[in-house]
Amino acid sequence: MPILAGVLLAGVDRWRRLGVLPSVEEKIAPTVDARFVADMEGITRSLFAGWYTIASGNLLPAASGHFVMLRSVLPGPTSLSHSLASVTGHAALLVGHTMLKLDRRGEAFAQFALAEFLAREAGDEILRAVVLATRAAMYSPVALGHREGDSAHALAHLDEAATAAGHQIQTPSRLRVTVLARRAEERAAAGDATGVVRDLEAAHESLAIPSEGIYFGPRNEVELGALRGACELLLGQHRQAVTTLHATAERMDPSLVAWRAAVLADQGAALARMGQVDEACGRLSAALDLARQAAAADHLHRIRGVRERDLVRWGDAAPVRQLDEQLAL
Numbered sequence: 166m167p168i169l170a171g172v173l174l175a176g177v178d179r180w181r182r183l184g185v186l187p188s189v190e191e192k193i194a195p196t197v198d199a200r201f202v203a204d205m206e207g208i209t210r211s212l213f214a215g216w217y218t219i220a221s222g223n224l225l226p227a228a229s230g231h232f233v234m235l236r237s238v239l240p241g242p243t244s245l246s247h248s249l250a251s252v253t254g255h256a257a258l259l260v261g262h263t264m265l266k267l268d269r270r271g272e273a274f275a276q277f278a279l280a281e282f283l284a285r286e287a288g289d290e291i292l293r294a295v296v297l298a299t300r301a302a303m304y305s306p307v308a309l310g311h312r313e314g315d316s317a318h319a320l321a322h323l324d325e326a327a328t329a330a331g332h333q334i335q336t337p338s339r340l341r342v343t344v345l346a347r348r349a350e351e352r353a354a355a356g357d358a359t360g361v362v363r364d365l366e367a368a369h370e371s372l373a374i375p376s377e378g379i380y381f382g383p384r385n386e387v388e389l390g391a392l393r394g395a396c397e398l399l400l401g402q403h404r405q406a407v408t409t410l411h412a413t414a415e416r417m418d419p420s421l422v423a424w425r426a427a428v429l430a431d432q433g434a435a436l437a438r439m440g441q442v443d444e445a446c447g448r449l450s451a452a453l454d455l456a457r458q459a460a461a462a463d464h465l466h467r468i469r470g471v472r473e474r475d476l477v478r479w480g481d482a483a484p485v486r487q488l489d490e491q492l493a494l
Contacts, residue, residue, distance in 0.1 A: 254283030338374035343382030353399035426455035446484035
Protein backbone atom coordinates (compact mmCIF):
# COMPACT_ATOMS: atom_id res chain seq x y z
CA MET A 166 0.00 0.00 0.00
CA PRO A 167 1.85 3.14 -1.14
CA ILE A 168 1.85 5.93 1.45
CA LEU A 169 3.01 9.41 0.43
CA ALA A 170 5.21 11.48 2.70
CA GLY A 171 2.47 14.10 2.84
CA VAL A 172 0.14 11.58 4.42
CA LEU A 173 2.61 11.07 7.26
CA LEU A 174 2.78 14.79 7.98
CA ALA A 175 -0.98 15.16 7.99
CA GLY A 176 -1.35 12.92 11.04
CA VAL A 177 -3.98 10.45 12.11
CA ASP A 178 -7.04 12.38 10.94
CA ARG A 179 -5.77 12.44 7.40
CA TRP A 180 -5.06 8.71 7.57
CA ARG A 181 -8.61 8.12 8.74
CA ARG A 182 -10.05 10.17 5.88
CA LEU A 183 -8.08 7.99 3.48
CA GLY A 184 -9.59 4.91 5.07
CA VAL A 185 -6.25 3.64 6.37
CA LEU A 186 -7.05 4.01 10.07
CA PRO A 187 -10.52 3.89 11.64
CA SER A 188 -11.52 6.30 14.38
CA VAL A 189 -12.22 4.93 17.84
CA GLU A 190 -15.84 6.00 17.49
CA GLU A 191 -16.30 4.03 14.30
CA LYS A 192 -15.17 0.79 15.97
CA ILE A 193 -14.47 -0.75 12.57
CA ALA A 194 -13.38 -4.37 12.84
CA PRO A 195 -11.05 -4.98 9.88
CA THR A 196 -10.81 -8.35 8.20
CA VAL A 197 -7.52 -9.76 9.40
CA ASP A 198 -6.14 -11.78 6.53
CA ALA A 199 -2.82 -12.05 4.72
CA ARG A 200 -3.53 -8.93 2.67
CA PHE A 201 -4.35 -6.93 5.81
CA VAL A 202 -1.04 -7.93 7.43
CA ALA A 203 0.87 -7.07 4.24
CA ASP A 204 -0.84 -3.65 4.07
CA MET A 205 -0.04 -2.96 7.72
CA GLU A 206 3.59 -3.91 7.14
CA GLY A 207 3.72 -1.48 4.22
CA ILE A 208 2.42 1.34 6.42
CA THR A 209 4.95 0.44 9.11
CA ARG A 210 7.79 0.66 6.59
CA SER A 211 6.56 4.06 5.41
CA LEU A 212 6.41 5.34 8.98
CA PHE A 213 9.92 4.06 9.70
CA ALA A 214 11.19 5.84 6.59
CA GLY A 215 9.65 9.04 7.95
CA TRP A 216 11.66 8.65 11.15
CA TYR A 217 14.71 10.20 9.51
CA THR A 218 13.08 13.33 8.09
CA ILE A 219 9.81 14.05 9.93
CA ALA A 220 9.78 15.86 13.27
CA SER A 221 8.95 13.44 16.09
CA GLY A 222 5.96 15.51 17.20
CA ASN A 223 4.47 15.18 13.71
CA LEU A 224 5.32 11.51 13.33
CA LEU A 225 4.01 10.33 16.70
CA PRO A 226 0.24 10.77 16.04
CA ALA A 227 0.35 8.67 12.86
CA ALA A 228 2.64 6.06 14.43
CA SER A 229 0.44 5.84 17.53
CA GLY A 230 -2.75 5.53 15.51
CA HIS A 231 -1.22 2.75 13.43
CA PHE A 232 -0.07 0.94 16.57
CA VAL A 233 -3.50 1.23 18.21
CA MET A 234 -5.12 -0.26 15.10
CA LEU A 235 -2.74 -3.22 15.14
CA ARG A 236 -3.02 -3.79 18.87
CA SER A 237 -6.83 -3.90 18.60
CA VAL A 238 -6.75 -7.00 16.35
CA LEU A 239 -4.20 -9.05 18.31
CA PRO A 240 -3.64 -11.97 18.41
CA GLY A 241 -5.42 -12.49 15.07
CA PRO A 242 -6.00 -15.80 13.31
CA THR A 243 -3.67 -18.59 14.42
CA SER A 244 -2.09 -18.83 10.98
CA LEU A 245 -1.20 -15.12 11.04
CA SER A 246 -0.54 -14.56 14.76
CA HIS A 247 3.27 -14.54 14.44
CA SER A 248 3.27 -12.18 11.47
CA LEU A 249 0.78 -9.86 13.14
CA ALA A 250 2.76 -9.84 16.39
CA SER A 251 5.91 -8.94 14.45
CA VAL A 252 4.27 -6.03 12.59
CA THR A 253 2.69 -4.76 15.81
CA GLY A 254 6.02 -5.07 17.60
CA HIS A 255 7.70 -2.92 14.97
CA ALA A 256 4.94 -0.31 15.36
CA ALA A 257 5.37 -0.35 19.16
CA LEU A 258 9.13 0.10 18.71
CA LEU A 259 8.63 3.14 16.47
CA VAL A 260 6.21 4.73 18.94
CA GLY A 261 8.65 4.08 21.79
CA HIS A 262 11.63 5.57 19.98
CA THR A 263 9.62 8.62 18.95
CA MET A 264 8.50 9.13 22.56
CA LEU A 265 12.12 8.84 23.68
CA LYS A 266 13.11 11.58 21.22
CA LEU A 267 10.39 13.75 22.79
CA ASP A 268 11.77 13.01 26.28
CA ARG A 269 8.70 10.99 27.31
CA ARG A 270 10.93 8.37 28.87
CA GLY A 271 8.41 6.48 31.01
CA GLU A 272 6.05 5.94 28.09
CA ALA A 273 8.97 4.96 25.87
CA PHE A 274 10.10 2.37 28.42
CA ALA A 275 6.64 0.75 28.40
CA GLN A 276 6.53 0.70 24.59
CA PHE A 277 9.97 -0.96 24.36
CA ALA A 278 8.89 -3.62 26.86
CA LEU A 279 5.79 -4.36 24.78
CA ALA A 280 7.81 -4.42 21.55
CA GLU A 281 10.21 -6.98 23.02
CA PHE A 282 7.30 -9.11 24.29
CA LEU A 283 5.73 -9.09 20.82
CA ALA A 284 9.08 -9.99 19.25
CA ARG A 285 9.26 -13.04 21.52
CA GLU A 286 5.64 -13.95 20.73
CA ALA A 287 6.46 -13.76 17.02
CA GLY A 288 9.74 -15.65 17.38
CA ASP A 289 11.31 -12.66 15.62
CA GLU A 290 14.88 -12.40 16.91
CA ILE A 291 15.72 -9.71 14.35
CA LEU A 292 13.01 -7.46 15.80
CA ARG A 293 14.15 -8.28 19.33
CA ALA A 294 17.69 -7.25 18.39
CA VAL A 295 16.44 -3.91 17.05
CA VAL A 296 14.40 -3.32 20.21
CA LEU A 297 17.40 -4.06 22.45
CA ALA A 298 19.71 -1.83 20.43
CA THR A 299 17.18 1.02 20.51
CA ARG A 300 16.32 0.61 24.19
CA ALA A 301 20.02 0.79 25.06
CA ALA A 302 19.78 4.55 24.49
CA MET A 303 17.64 4.84 27.62
CA TYR A 304 20.59 3.82 29.76
CA SER A 305 23.32 5.51 27.74
CA PRO A 306 25.15 8.60 29.06
CA VAL A 307 25.86 9.73 25.48
CA ALA A 308 23.33 8.42 22.93
CA LEU A 309 20.80 11.18 23.68
CA GLY A 310 23.35 13.81 24.61
CA HIS A 311 25.57 13.79 27.69
CA ARG A 312 23.52 13.03 30.78
CA GLU A 313 23.45 10.67 33.76
CA GLY A 314 23.68 7.11 32.51
CA ASP A 315 25.38 3.75 32.66
CA SER A 316 27.40 2.62 29.64
CA ALA A 317 27.82 -0.84 31.15
CA HIS A 318 24.03 -1.28 31.16
CA ALA A 319 23.72 0.09 27.63
CA LEU A 320 26.54 -2.19 26.44
CA ALA A 321 24.79 -5.20 27.97
CA HIS A 322 21.71 -4.44 25.85
CA LEU A 323 23.82 -3.95 22.73
CA ASP A 324 25.76 -7.17 23.34
CA GLU A 325 22.47 -9.03 23.74
CA ALA A 326 21.22 -7.43 20.52
CA ALA A 327 24.35 -8.62 18.72
CA THR A 328 23.81 -12.14 20.09
CA ALA A 329 20.14 -12.18 19.09
CA ALA A 330 20.98 -11.02 15.58
CA GLY A 331 23.88 -13.46 15.36
CA HIS A 332 21.56 -16.42 15.89
CA GLN A 333 19.97 -15.76 12.51
CA ILE A 334 21.32 -17.48 9.41
CA GLN A 335 21.18 -14.26 7.40
CA THR A 336 21.31 -11.30 9.73
CA PRO A 337 20.53 -8.13 7.71
CA SER A 338 23.64 -6.02 7.25
CA ARG A 339 21.73 -2.85 8.20
CA LEU A 340 20.99 -4.39 11.59
CA ARG A 341 24.66 -5.19 12.10
CA VAL A 342 25.54 -1.59 11.25
CA THR A 343 22.98 -0.27 13.75
CA VAL A 344 24.17 -2.47 16.61
CA LEU A 345 27.88 -2.09 15.91
CA ALA A 346 27.81 1.69 15.47
CA ARG A 347 25.85 2.22 18.67
CA ARG A 348 28.09 -0.21 20.56
CA ALA A 349 31.15 1.70 19.34
CA GLU A 350 29.69 4.87 20.87
CA GLU A 351 29.19 3.16 24.24
CA ARG A 352 32.69 1.68 24.10
CA ALA A 353 34.02 5.19 23.46
CA ALA A 354 32.17 6.47 26.53
CA ALA A 355 33.86 3.70 28.51
CA GLY A 356 37.30 4.57 27.05
CA ASP A 357 37.68 1.34 25.06
CA ALA A 358 39.50 2.73 22.00
CA THR A 359 40.37 -0.73 20.65
CA GLY A 360 36.75 -1.85 20.82
CA VAL A 361 35.63 1.35 19.10
CA VAL A 362 37.94 0.74 16.13
CA ARG A 363 36.87 -2.88 15.88
CA ASP A 364 33.13 -2.12 15.90
CA LEU A 365 33.40 0.83 13.50
CA GLU A 366 35.45 -1.19 11.03
CA ALA A 367 32.91 -4.02 11.17
CA ALA A 368 30.06 -1.52 10.69
CA HIS A 369 31.86 -0.01 7.69
CA GLU A 370 32.25 -3.46 6.11
CA SER A 371 28.56 -4.23 6.68
CA LEU A 372 27.48 -1.05 4.89
CA ALA A 373 28.80 -2.48 1.64
CA ILE A 374 26.33 -5.38 1.81
CA PRO A 375 22.85 -4.62 0.36
CA SER A 376 20.11 -4.99 2.94
CA GLU A 377 16.39 -4.51 3.38
CA GLY A 378 14.40 -4.20 6.57
CA ILE A 379 13.08 -1.79 9.17
CA TYR A 380 15.89 -0.34 11.27
CA PHE A 381 17.21 2.86 12.77
CA GLY A 382 20.83 3.96 12.52
CA PRO A 383 23.34 4.77 9.76
CA ARG A 384 22.38 3.88 6.19
CA ASN A 385 25.55 5.01 4.44
CA GLU A 386 29.13 6.09 5.07
CA VAL A 387 28.18 9.73 5.61
CA GLU A 388 25.71 8.87 8.35
CA LEU A 389 28.19 6.45 9.90
CA GLY A 390 30.56 9.43 10.04
CA ALA A 391 28.25 11.04 12.60
CA LEU A 392 28.85 8.11 14.95
CA ARG A 393 32.56 7.99 14.12
CA GLY A 394 32.93 11.67 15.01
CA ALA A 395 30.98 11.19 18.24
CA CYS A 396 33.32 8.35 19.20
CA GLU A 397 36.39 10.48 18.49
CA LEU A 398 34.94 13.23 20.67
CA LEU A 399 34.33 10.80 23.54
CA LEU A 400 37.86 9.43 23.23
CA GLY A 401 39.34 12.93 23.47
CA GLN A 402 40.47 13.00 19.83
CA HIS A 403 39.08 16.50 19.44
CA ARG A 404 40.91 17.68 16.35
CA GLN A 405 40.03 14.49 14.46
CA ALA A 406 36.44 14.76 15.67
CA VAL A 407 36.16 18.31 14.28
CA THR A 408 37.44 17.12 10.90
CA THR A 409 35.17 14.07 10.77
CA LEU A 410 32.07 15.94 11.90
CA HIS A 411 32.71 18.85 9.52
CA ALA A 412 32.89 16.44 6.57
CA THR A 413 29.74 14.71 7.81
CA ALA A 414 27.79 17.97 8.19
CA GLU A 415 28.87 19.09 4.70
CA ARG A 416 27.76 15.85 3.03
CA MET A 417 24.74 14.85 5.10
CA ASP A 418 21.30 14.99 3.46
CA PRO A 419 19.78 18.40 4.35
CA SER A 420 16.45 16.72 5.13
CA LEU A 421 18.04 15.01 8.18
CA VAL A 422 17.41 18.08 10.32
CA ALA A 423 17.55 16.48 13.78
CA TRP A 424 20.60 14.37 13.01
CA ARG A 425 22.47 17.37 11.58
CA ALA A 426 21.72 19.19 14.85
CA ALA A 427 23.48 16.40 16.77
CA VAL A 428 26.47 16.49 14.42
CA LEU A 429 26.90 20.26 14.83
CA ALA A 430 26.46 20.01 18.60
CA ASP A 431 29.21 17.37 18.82
CA GLN A 432 31.46 19.50 16.62
CA GLY A 433 30.78 22.46 18.89
CA ALA A 434 31.79 20.36 21.90
CA ALA A 435 35.08 19.37 20.26
CA LEU A 436 35.85 22.99 19.35
CA ALA A 437 35.04 24.15 22.88
CA ARG A 438 37.43 21.60 24.35
CA MET A 439 40.12 22.97 22.02
CA GLY A 440 39.45 26.48 23.33
CA GLN A 441 37.96 27.74 20.06
CA VAL A 442 35.03 29.48 21.72
CA ASP A 443 33.75 31.60 18.81
CA GLU A 444 33.68 28.64 16.44
CA ALA A 445 32.12 26.39 19.10
CA CYS A 446 29.29 28.84 19.77
CA GLY A 447 28.69 29.23 16.04
CA ARG A 448 28.20 25.48 15.64
CA LEU A 449 26.02 25.26 18.75
CA SER A 450 23.85 28.17 17.59
CA ALA A 451 23.31 26.46 14.22
CA ALA A 452 22.60 23.18 16.02
CA LEU A 453 20.04 24.93 18.21
CA ASP A 454 18.19 26.31 15.20
CA LEU A 455 18.00 22.84 13.66
CA ALA A 456 16.96 21.19 16.94
CA ARG A 457 14.13 23.70 17.32
CA GLN A 458 13.06 23.13 13.73
CA ALA A 459 12.91 19.38 14.34
CA ALA A 460 11.43 19.75 17.86
CA ALA A 461 14.20 17.37 18.94
CA ALA A 462 14.19 17.45 22.75
CA ASP A 463 17.13 15.05 22.97
CA HIS A 464 19.37 17.33 20.88
CA LEU A 465 18.32 20.39 22.87
CA HIS A 466 19.60 18.50 25.92
CA ARG A 467 22.77 17.74 23.98
CA ILE A 468 23.39 21.43 23.23
CA ARG A 469 22.66 22.55 26.79
CA GLY A 470 25.03 19.88 28.04
CA VAL A 471 27.87 21.22 25.88
CA ARG A 472 27.23 24.74 27.19
CA GLU A 473 27.21 23.65 30.84
CA ARG A 474 30.13 21.24 30.59
CA ASP A 475 32.52 22.62 27.98
CA LEU A 476 31.94 26.39 27.95
CA VAL A 477 31.68 27.09 31.67
CA ARG A 478 35.10 28.79 31.73
CA TRP A 479 34.00 31.33 29.13
CA GLY A 480 30.64 32.28 30.59
CA ASP A 481 31.39 36.00 30.28
CA ALA A 482 32.51 35.82 26.63
CA ALA A 483 30.16 37.57 24.19
CA PRO A 484 29.53 34.49 21.98
CA VAL A 485 28.63 32.42 25.04
CA ARG A 486 26.28 35.10 26.36
CA GLN A 487 24.58 35.20 22.96
CA LEU A 488 24.22 31.41 23.03
CA ASP A 489 22.73 31.66 26.53
CA GLU A 490 20.13 34.10 25.23
CA GLN A 491 19.17 31.65 22.50
CA LEU A 492 18.95 28.80 24.99
CA ALA A 493 16.79 30.89 27.30
CA LEU A 494 14.18 31.15 24.56
